[in-house]
Amino acid sequence: MKYALIGCGRVSGSHIKAAINNNLEIVALCDIVPEKAQALAEKFGLETKIYSDYKLMLSEMNPDFVAIATISGVHAEIAEYCAESGFNFVVEKPMAMSMAEADRVIAAAKKSGVIAGVCHQNRFNIAVQEMRNALEEGRFGKLSHGNINVRWCRDESYYSQDDWRGKWETDGGALMNQCIHGIDLLRWMMGDEIESVYGSTRNRQHSYIEAEDIGVAVVNFKNGAVGTIEGTVNTFENLEETLSVFGDKGMVRLGGMNASTIDVWKFQDEFSDDECKREIEEKAPNVYGNGHTSLYMDVKKAIEENRQPYVDLIAGKKALELVLAIYKSQLTGEKVTLPLEDFASSQMKNIF
């Protein structure tokens, strides 16, 4: 299966490793700074074509599977182009910076029938999959509440690497960039359908960025359960990404730096293999985890089987919607009801 990557920055190594692990034929790399694509090819010993124009790359190389790992601000425009031109793709999170953009990408993909997914790779963490299986088996009973706490550290050296970081139009803040994986997991686990959200965001320690460095929210799910979100880059050092779900028959807390360990695993009805579950601790090379390889495996199979992937565009839109709803709540000072018809990260300009 012919594969091409658009955007060859920090996260691109995770994409190339996933492509290699899935025996994809890497036919081209593209970056508007072609030296970055060249350096990536050299790092992995790839003999592949290098492009600075993704449209030219797509038309000349005709890949079966395209990955979009550019800066967040151009995800939607490239994804929409791929969809309109009939290329299957995965796009990094967030899939877009506004609801209107997300809807355009989804409509274009639906029209052309391409296979398209979003890189919320933590859904494939072993611990997350175990939690999901227990949930689908009904082991939690009636859900009461859930929380996601993403407490990471990003300092000036991180934001000054690239001009797009921390800006409303191209990145957003801690919730849109760092916490969106956890926000996706919380929403997915707690029943997906949301009635309303109240959020508060601040910029407390990063005067040199536009967007929030701390965001908290209360989420009212349609099934009656409630959730809380805390996403920040203000901890003194990376502390945790912890996801907890509580029901009347069970409670699970996933922890570590990336919701990749099982810290608490307790159910009213103990199963014989529950003791082994308590020891799950997936080692990962970085905070991005191991999930890109599993996500690619699923997308490759989805292309072969002509079905949509496990983490599809609708999943990407739902995570984006929840982040944007928290932003809107901060902007208006009010509780925001979902669905969010339209809102863009850029509407937050000059709020702090």
Ligand SMILES: NC(=O)c1ccc[n+]([C@@H]2O[C@H](COP(=O)([O-])OP(=O)(O)OC[C@H]3O[C@@H](n4cnc5c(N)ncnc54)[C@H](O)[C@@H]3O)[C@@H](O)[C@H]2O)c1
């Ligand atoms: N899934 C994850 O765990 C994870 C982890 C890190 C980053 N990300 C996401 O991946 C994206 C990239 O992050 P990064 O840290 O690698 O950023 P980066 O700045 O290091 O890399 C982005 C690259 O995209 C290139 N680019 C920009 N516009 C382009 C265009 N029109 N065509 C081709 N190339 C273009 C830039 O030159 C740059 O090399 C972001 O959206 C980020 O949110 C996801």
